[in-house]
Amino acid sequence: MPLEFEKPILELEARIAELEKYAQESGVGLEGELSVLRERLKKLQSDTYGSLSRWQRVQLARTPGRPTTLDVLNGVFQDFLELSGDRTFSDDSAIVGGLAYLEGTPVVVCGQQKGRDTKENIQRNFGMPHPEGYRKAMRLMDLADRFRQPFFAFIDTPGAYPGISAEERGQAWVIAQSIQRMARLRVPAIAVILGEGGSGGALAIGVGNRVLILENAWYSVISPESCAAILWRDSKEAAKAAEALKLSAPDLLQLGVVDRVIPEPGGGAHRDPAATLANLKTALLEALAELKDLGPEELFEDRYRRFRGLGVYAE
Amino acid sequence: MALERLFRRRRTQGEVRDVPELWTRCPSCDAPIYKKDLEQNLYVCPKCSHHIRFPAMRRIESLADAGSFEQTTRLKPADPLHFTDTEPYAKRLERYQKEAGRPDAIVGGRCLIGGVPSVLMVMDAAFAGGSMGSVVGEEITRGAELAAQEGRALVIVSASGGARMQEAALSLMQMAKTTLALDRLWAKRLPYVSILTDPTTGGVTASFAAIADVIFAEPGALIGFAGPRVIKQTIRQDLPEGFQRSEFLLKHGMVDKVVDRRMLKEAVARVLKQLAGGARAAGV
Numbered sequence: 001m002p003l004e005f006e007k008p009i010l011e012l013e014a015r016i017a018e019l020e021k022y023a024q025e026s027g028v029g030l031e032g033e034l035s036v037l038r039e040r041l042k043k044l045q046s047d048t049y050g051s052l053s054r055w056q057r058v059q060l061a062r063t064p065g066r067p068t069t070l071d072v073l074n075g076v077f078q079d080f081l082e083l084s085g086d087r088t089f090s091d092d093s094a095i096v097g098g099l100a101y102l103e104g105t106p107v108v109v110c111g112q113q114k115g116r117d118t119k120e121n122i123q124r125n126f127g128m129p130h131p132e133g134y135r136k137a138m139r140l141m142d143l144a145d146r147f148r149q150p151f152f153a154f155i156d157t158p159g160a161y162p163g164i165s166a167e168e169r170g171q172a173w174v175i176a177q178s179i180q181r182m183a184r185l186r187v188p189a190i191a192v193i194l195g196e197g198g199s200g201g202a203l204a205i206g207v208g209n210r211v212l213i214l215e216n217a218w219y220s221v222i223s224p225e226s227c228a229a230i231l232w233r234d235s236k237e238a239a240k241a242a243e244a245l246k247l248s249a250p251d252l253l254q255l256g257v258v259d260r261v262i263p264e265p266g267g268g269a270h271r272d273p274a275a276t277l278a279n280l281k282t283a284l285l286e287a288l289a290e291l292k293d294l295g296p297e298e299l300f301e302d303r304y305r306r307f308r309g310l311g312v313y314a315e
Numbered sequence: 316m317a318l319e320r321l322f323r324r325r326r327t328q329g330e331v332r333d334v335p336e337l338w339t340r341c342p343s344c345d346a347p348i349y350k351k352d353l354e355q356n357l358y359v360c361p362k363c364s365h366h367i368r369f370p371a372m373r374r375i376e377s378l379a380d381a382g383s384f385e386q387t388t389r390l391k392p393a394d395p396l397h398f399t400d401t402e403p404y405a406k407r408l409e410r411y412q413k414e415a416g417r418p419d420a421i422v423g424g425r426c427l428i429g430g431v432p433s434v435l436m437v438m439d440a441a442f443a444g445g446s447m448g449s450v451v452g453e454e455i456t457r458g459a460e461l462a463a464q465e466g467r468a469l470v471i472v473s474a475s476g477g478a479r480m481q482e483a484a485l486s487l488m489q490m491a492k493t494t495l496a497l498d499r500l501w502a503k504r505l506p507y508v509s510i511l512t513d514p515t516t517g518g519v520t521a522s523f524a525a526i527a528d529v530i531f532a533e534p535g536a537l538i539g540f541a542g543p544r545v546i547k548q549t550i551r552q553d554l555p556e557g558f559q560r561s562e563f564l565l566k567h568g569m570v571d572k573v574v575d576r577r578m579l580k581e582a583v584a585r586v587l588k589q590l591a592g593g594a595r596a597a598g599v
Contacts, residue, residue, distance in 0.1 A: 162541030172520035311449035312395035
């Protein structure tokens, strides 16, 4: 389902494709008309995507077809081996992870995984982890530390699951523990917000030396809908809440919450996943290169300093 | 007659309402209570032992050794996002400051607890529901750093609805910042006791409040990650009796002990006395 603001662009694209096909089949010269339409398309695209509202970006961040964590693990890394389970309770498929290589460097990877269709979404709980998911993530952090391999975390979750079972098993406790565990890593840690960065459930695997974000991803303390439901008493005011929360990638870069924005191809990551993954790979390699001269304690202190400085107040 | 008027007053939720000046009512059992008795009883209902919200300064007096408290918190909130919902955040802040009589939702400083040099930080639910923005995060962080620097124990009393929405991603980052700061204590073998009071939810539970050496909870306090309303909306089911209350948390292994407020100082001092020896033994 295309988003509302994408429709005029998609329609124009379809018309151009149709004309091109007709021109080719019939041999009629339509280059004049086509170039006019192509110009119009270019302008429409730059008008639309050059001035996306924060709410439009949130919608793009949720669009099906956008690269998920597994797409990244299989498309950017090599020889990904998925590891499962928290060794305590069960395997949470809302968080995936394991061993992989990044251009020859052995690394440990993990991230929240949304489904690519309704069936898979139900199986993966829409990317909303339970405590066992975060325990799996912590297990993977242990592995990274023990074998001195860089740790990569990919964030894409509406939030940690708010349910009875999750509360019974200490959702708040594991999130705090996971934040602490990741902070204590003595290896390079790089976190990337791929799509949705929903609150504590996202931050639990977001304590990186470098925190990167895809251009149309969002990251905040609460989803725009929930924020609107509380402050405006109407979740339909989500667009206003998205603006107020300043949850877009450029906002977060300005606040120092993220270190780098990874560009998405025109129209968003879902229009060209391969190009998105290529941009992501470049950014990951550069971030890793920046950290390569730091020793274990320096990496820990670097992460401490990064988060220590965040916050705005008056003395 | 004053008493008759008193009995006609309707009960209020959560807080003591000022009915005739000397009297109030328990929000749980509705019993009339002489205010002086309530204060002396640390805001615990003498009839039903319901723990009524405890003003932050009274809390400090109840835990710190007499005359030992020296306040260090002093930061004031800013409005980095220029946040406006139905009302500008800056205006809300002014109102909260007037109501609570402090710049933000936390007060704390150095003190002795049972003779053990400590840093005591108390969240104030009377200020914006005790929500954590940059000020609360920074004060908790500085409190932990101060304790580490001066070789003191750390005691934090949480009372918070979670991270503050009006500071958005910056509030979220306070969860990481405060959690990281606790590592400074860890490195020096200094004890940290976390006390969870009604309510402790969201980003406060999911950061510094949950990773202490010892965690106490006051009886009947609402403690959890997601709020009960959000959970109910998500699962479309009624929640079980006692769900997310202190006793539920104890049963599920998340807190060490449910402690009556009137016994809390003794319990905290007991832990600090034993564990604060660790730093000395290790020679740090």
